[in-house]
Structures are given as structure tokens and as C-alpha cells.
Amino acid sequence: MSKIDVSKYFTPDLKQARKRTNQAIEELKFELSDAHKKIGIDKFYFIHTYGCQGNEADSESIAGILELMGFAKTEVEANADVIIMNTCAIRENAENRVWGELGRLKAYKRTNPDLIIGLAGCMPQEENVVERVLKKYQHVDLVFGTHNIYKLPEYIETALFSKERVIEVYSQEGEIVENLPKVRNHKYKAWVNIMFGCDEFCTYCIVPYTRGKERSRSREEIIQEVKELAEQGYQEITLLGQNVDSFLWFGGGLKKDFKKASEMAQATAVDFAQLLDLCATKFPKTRFRFSTSNPQDMSLDVIHTMAKHTNICKYIHLPVQSGSNAMLKAMNRQHTREEYMELVDNIYKIIPEMSLSQDMIVGFCGETEQDHKDTLELMEYVKYDFGFMFAYSERPGTLAGNKMDDDIPNSIKKRRLQEVINLQQEHALYRTQQHLGKTEEVLIEGTSKKNPNEWKGRNTQNTVIVFPKENYKMGDFVMVKVEDCTSATLKGSAVGYSDNN
Ligand code: 5AD
Ligand code: SF4
Numbered sequence: 386m387s388k389i390d391v392s393k394y395f396t397p398d399l400k401q402a403r404k405r406t407n408q409a410i411e412e413l414k415f416e417l418s419d420a421h422k423k424i425g426i427d428k429f430y431f432i433h434t435y436g437c438q439g440n441e442a443d444s445e446s447i448a449g450i451l452e453l454m455g456f457a458k459t460e461v462e463a464n465a466d467v468i469i470m471n472t473c474a475i476r477e478n479a480e481n482r483v484w485g486e487l488g489r490l491k492a493y494k495r496t497n498p499d500l501i502i503g504l505a506g507c508m509p510q511e512e513n514v515v516e517r518v519l520k521k522y523q524h525v526d527l528v529f530g531t532h533n534i535y536k537l538p539e540y541i542e543t544a545l546f547s548k549e550r551v552i553e554v555y556s557q558e559g560e561i562v563e564n565l566p567k568v569r570n571h572k573y574k575a576w577v578n579i580m581f582g583c584d585e586f587c588t589y590c591i592v593p594y595t596r597g598k599e600r601s602r603s604r605e606e607i608i609q610e611v612k613e614l615a616e617q618g619y620q621e622i623t624l625l626g627q628n629v630d631s632f633l634w635f636g637g638g639l640k641k642d643f644k645k646a647s648e649m650a651q652a653t654a655v656d657f658a659q660l661l662d663l664c665a666t667k668f669p670k671t672r673f674r675f676s677t678s679n680p681q682d683m684s685l686d687v688i689h690t691m692a693k694h695t696n697i698c699k700y701i702h703l704p705v706q707s708g709s710n711a712m713l714k715a716m717n718r719q720h721t722r723e724e725y726m727e728l729v730d731n732i733y734k735i736i737p738e739m740s741l742s743q744d745m746i747v748g749f750c751g752e753t754e755q756d757h758k759d760t761l762e763l764m765e766y767v768k769y770d771f772g773f774m775f776a777y778s779e780r781p782g783t784l785a786g787n788k789m790d791d792d793i794p795n796s797i798k799k800r801r802l803q804e805v806i807n808l809q810q811e812h813a814l815y816r817t818q819q820h821l822g823k824t825e826e827v828l829i830e831g832t833s834k835k836n837p838n839e840w841k842g843r844n845t846q847n848t849v850i851v852f853p854k855e856n857y858k859m860g861d862f863v864m865v866k867v868e869d870c871t872s873a874t875l876k877g878s879a880v881g882y883s884d885n886n
Pocket of ligand 2: 583584585586587590591592593627628679
């Protein structure tokens with residue numbers, strides 16, 4: 386096999402990705418050139434999406450671009466002319482699954498030699514991933530990252546017509562790209578990005594490298610997108626960002642330069658609480674959610690804004706990662722256990738019916754049995770409605786990956802993870818039981834997986850609820866009386882439409 390000339394490709398560099406430049410972020414408007422408009426006619430695409438809501442939102446843009454180019458979606462992978470794997474880099478097992486899938490896809494090339502296989506999302510932002518694709522996965526034709534989705538038409542053209550491999554990953558974020566077409570996955574729920582990137586650099590986390598520096602979208606663009614969605618009949622909108630509480634718009638500058646901005650810019654600035662207030666006031670029929678909140682950046686203004694509006698859902702995903710101060714410090718979390726508990730106290734004080742969820746990592750470098758007990762104790766204190774729990778997975782290039790010893794044996798990680806999961810399940814059941822006998826507003830999202838005669842929806846707290854269909858339909862806001870529950874699901878029956886309908 387001939388040696389591959391890596392230098393001819395645009396490959397990522399984590400040192401560059403770590404840099405936070407002073408450069409203000411420009412806005413760029415996506416436009417499809419005439420030459421790219423018909424490339425996909427009579428051809429099909431298929432997208433696999435892994436990971437977070439950010440990736441789901443990106444896949445909707447990838448689909449939007451491909452459809453604008455003339456490609457049509459297929460439900461049958463074997464019929465596709467373009468297959469894109471939109472990947473997640475957050476843990477090793479997520480990556481291993483993708484490597485397996487990429488291997489599997491190779492077989493399609495035998496029946497369709499013109500098939501384009503693309504790797505996108507967070508994995509390509511890692512140096513070792515691109516190296517491995519270049520050397521060992523030569524059937525992958527196209528590799529691009531999180532910063533250059535908007536260049537997909539060019540890449541597809543090159544891959545299709547020049548039969549060259551296209552490997553182009555930018556280490557650093559560029560402009561915020563507006564006007565990206567989207568094919569939304571749901572009919573009644575939609576994501577709206579409000580900010581991108583993360584500057585927190587928790588020591589275990591690859592996200593600040595794969596998603597770049599924090600940058601906020603303009604207020605006008607956000608409101609315009611929400612308005613269009615509301616007009617199209619979307620009932621529920623989730624404002625998305627890696628760190629939504631860090632959202633700050635004052636005309637395009639970086640957040641750290643806010644104090645230096647003109648008086649005018651400062652006076653008309655909008656922070657996250659104000660953005661929420663603006664959305665909820667302007668679109669009273671639309672239900673709003675948001676994700677993800679960082680404890681250290683969440684202001685009480687946000688909670689007060691949530692209390693003020695019935696159309697802002699009473700649910701906060703509030704990752705804590707550990708209940709031990711020693712671990713929080715090693716993780717470079719910018720809050721202590723006590724500060725987190727105080728925030729939770731304040732939240733429950735202002736909105737007693739608030740539902741909270743956590744992300745938790747067990748078995749981080751140096752975690753002692755006492756640290757683990759502190760985590761269980763914090764969970765007991767908060768009694769989260771939902772939880773997302775993980776064993777620590779070392780990520781090359783992060784501070785913990787480079788400098789700390791991943792010293793907790795797998796057997797101990799596994800046992801601690803199980804304990805955390807068991808406790809979470811107890812708390813989830815305790816929380817669902819609090820809904821028994823209440824009548825709650827539910828947005829119908831679809832048919833229950835277990836019973837075709839039942840609808841599935843969510844209440845304001847984001848708890849799943851199932852009930853007999855009767856004459857209601859998808860997208861209706863319905864009042865449902867809760868009669869029974871498991872730790873994951875409420876069961877009930879509809880008593881009529883809600884006022885919001
Ligand atoms: N190992 C395990 N879990 C991780 N997360 C982020 N990085 C890692 C890692 N290296 C978890 C955090 C984060 C969630 C999205 O994924 O809990 O909040
Ligand atoms: Fe990762 Fe921490 Fe940023 Fe969340 S806040 S994306 S865990 S670095």
C-alpha cells in the first residue's frame with residue numbers, strides 16, 4: 386500500500402483548538418450556488434446521528450443542505466448514495482460504536498462503488514481519529530468537522546466528480562453561519578441554537594476542543610427563527626447551547642469584551658434571562674425549554690423569568706458531575722458542592738414544582754470511596770427527576786487525558802455507576818409519585834411505543850406521560866389526569882384540551 390501524504394489534507398490540531406482568540410465572530414449567510422443545486426437529483430441520502438441535541442440539530446442542517454442540493458432522504462441505508470455519520474466524541478464507547486459502523490458500511494461499496502461515506506461531527510475534530518481514517522478507513526470518502534458543515538456542497542461535488550477523498554477539518558471555529566436550511570426531525574418540537582462552543586474546559590471534557598469558543602447568535606436571528614417555527618405550527622422550542630446561561634448578545638462582540646463595549650451596546654444587550662423573557666412574551670402559545678445550564682453561570686434572574694411565564698417549562702438540566710469538592714476541583718468545575726446545593730435550594734424556593742436532572746461522572750481520576758459517598762449524598766439531597774450517569778472515559782488531548790492518571794479500575798467504576806443508577810431510579814420513582822392525582826398539561830408527541838392505542842407526551846417537567854388516544858391528535862395540548870406511574874413514565878387519561886390549544 387502506498388504511503389499516505391497526510392500533509393495534503395486539512396487535519397485538526399488540538400493545540401490550536403484549545404486557543405481562545407480575541408477575534409470577534411463574524412456572521413456568514415449560507416447560500417447554495419446554482420452549480421450545486423442539481424447535484425443530488427435522483428440520488429438518496431441517509432444520516433446516522435450520535436450524541437447530544439447539538440448533533441441532532443446539526444444533522445437537521447446537513448439534511449437541509451443535502452435536500453437543497455436535490456438529494457432525497459431514504460429510510461433504507463442500502464439505497465443511499467451518500468451516508469453521513471454525524472458523530473460524538475464524548476466517551477470512548479460512543480466512538481467504538483462508530484468505528485464498528487464505519488467498518489460495516491464498507492460492504493455497500495461493492496454494490497454501489499459511487500457511494501459516498503462521510504464522517505462528520507465531533508470525532509473528526511480529534512487528531513487521532515483523522516489519522517486513523519486516513520490510514521485504516523480508506524473507504525471513507527469525506528471527513529469534515531463541526532465548524533464547516535456549510536461547505537458540504539463543495540465537498541460532495543469534489544467527492545462525486547473528482548473521485549478524490551475530501552478531508553477538511555478546521556481546528557478553530559470560524560463564523561456563525563446563518564440561513565442554513567433545515568429538515569426538522571419532529572413536527573411539533575424544534576431546536577433553536579442560541580450559542581455555540583464552550584469555554585469551561587472541565588478537565589475530562591473534549592467539547593471545548595470539538596466545538597470551539599463560546600459565541601452567541603444574534604438576538605434578531607434567534608427571534609426570527611422562533612417566529613418562523615411558531616408560524617409553521619411548532620408548539621415547543623428548545624433553546625440550545627453548550628452553556629446557555631453564558632448567552633450574551635450586544636451586537637457581535639465576545640462576552641469578555643462586554644465591559645469595553647459602547648454605552649449603546651451595553652444598554653441594548655440581552656443576556657439569557659432576557660432572551661427567555663423575550664421569547665416567552667412574544668410567543669405566548671409556544672412552550673419553551675432550554676439546555677444545557679452550567680451551575681456557576683445560572684443566574685437567579687433565569688429562575689425568576691421561568692416563574693413569571695407559564696410557557697417556560699419547569700425543568701432544568703443542571704449537570705453537577707460529582708458531589709465531592711475534591712473531584713469538582715480536579716474536574717475544574719467552577720462551583721463547589723455547597724454552591725450547587727445553594728442554587729438548588731433557591732430554585733426549589735422560587736419554583737417548588739421544578740424538575741431537575743443531572744449528569745454525573747463516576748470513577749474520575751483519584752476518586753475515593755468517600756468522594757463517591759459524597760456524590761450519593763448530594764443526589765439524596767436534590768432527589769433529581771432524571772439523571773444521565775457515566776463512568777469516566779479518558780479523552781486524549783484533554784487536561785485529564787494528558788496529565789492525570791485514570792487510576793480507578795473498571796470493576797470499581799462499574800460498581801459505583803450501578804449504585805448511582807440505582808439511587809437515581811429510586812429518586813425518579815419518588816418524583817413521578819408526586820404527580821399522582823394531579824391534572825397536567827401535556828403536548829402530544831406521538832404514539833406510545835408500548836401501546837398503539839395510547840399517546841405519548843410530556844408535561845412541563847419533561848416527564849413522559851401516556852394515555853388513551855380518544856379523539857386527540859399529535860400536536861394537541863391536552864389536560865391529563867395522572868393515575869399511575871413507574872419511575873420513568875406517568876399513566877393517565879385525558880380530561881380535555883388545555884387553554885393553550
Ligand atoms: N467521560 C465520561 N463522561 C463524560 N462527559 C463528558 N466528558 C466525559 C468523559 N470524558 C459527560 C458529562 C457531560 C455529559 C454530556 O457527558 O457528564 O455533562
Ligand atoms: Fe464539557 Fe464542562 Fe463544557 Fe459541559 S461545561 S461541555 S462538561 S467542558
